[in-house]
Amino acid sequence: MTDLTQHAAVQSADADAANMSSQIVDRRVSFSYAEDFEAIWTPLAPEFSCAANSVSLLMPYIEPYFVKSVRRFVPQLDDQLAETSHAYLKQELQHHLAHREFNDQMADHYRGVSRLERMMRNTINWLHTKRSPKFNLAFAASSETIAYSAARWAAERRTELFGQADPVAASMFLWHLGEEVEHKSAAFDVFKAVDGSKLRYVTSMILSMILLMFFVACGTTLMLWHERRLFNPVAHVRLWRWAIPFAFEVLTNLVVSATGNHHPTDFADPSFYELWLREYDHETGTLPLWDAAATAPSHSISELR
């Protein structure tokens, strides 16, 4: 195959992936980390590890909250929407289990992580018990738009962010982000079917963004301190260089999602995740490991179990 034909084939595969209507697939992957796994698993961008680890800390609290918020309304849904919701809930449960395992290592690396986790747990418990079921559902729907935006932002920068990254940790984050793209409409459809209040959607969106920024700032500060990078100007320049386009991506998508008759399928998906996740092997429960050298998944199926 000539370079040009190869290029055309890749473009065509990309277009297929971008246009495929996403089906929510139940993938049972598990990740085993090396005994000497480093908390700074992106050596070319150590600050990114701190920020990503901080997002990870929140997942075992916020994702079960999404699950409970959506599951409560499933009996009211029609069969098709109920089936999609079940598939969505299964993915979220897998995500939080994978992050729980990952986070246990963070607690071993950094003193203070357990206290931060307690704050996260208390905040999410407060939301779950003190806010109305409809607000919680709106919170899940708007947070899914944030997760989708994060996936799009990361896909565009995967070479920079995950270059020379630990392949297992990178695969765990990229698998999660890929499934966030896959189920980007699920919570939104449930919210539309049972409520659809723009006021609740916008309020929950603002709160979700504030909580995410607050906890990621706390976690990143804590980890940078331990890594002796908190007062390193390069660390701050890098963080802002990522944070500004991230905020732009998220805020644009949130505003669009709150206006008119928007539906998440109106968003164009990055084809990278779709192409990678297609290589999941249902028989063995394996995905190709992220290949940092090629800055794309390796084509040899690697055992993740």
Ligand SMILES: [Fe+2]
């Ligand atoms: Fe998730």
Ligand SMILES: [Fe+2]
């Ligand atoms: Fe999600």
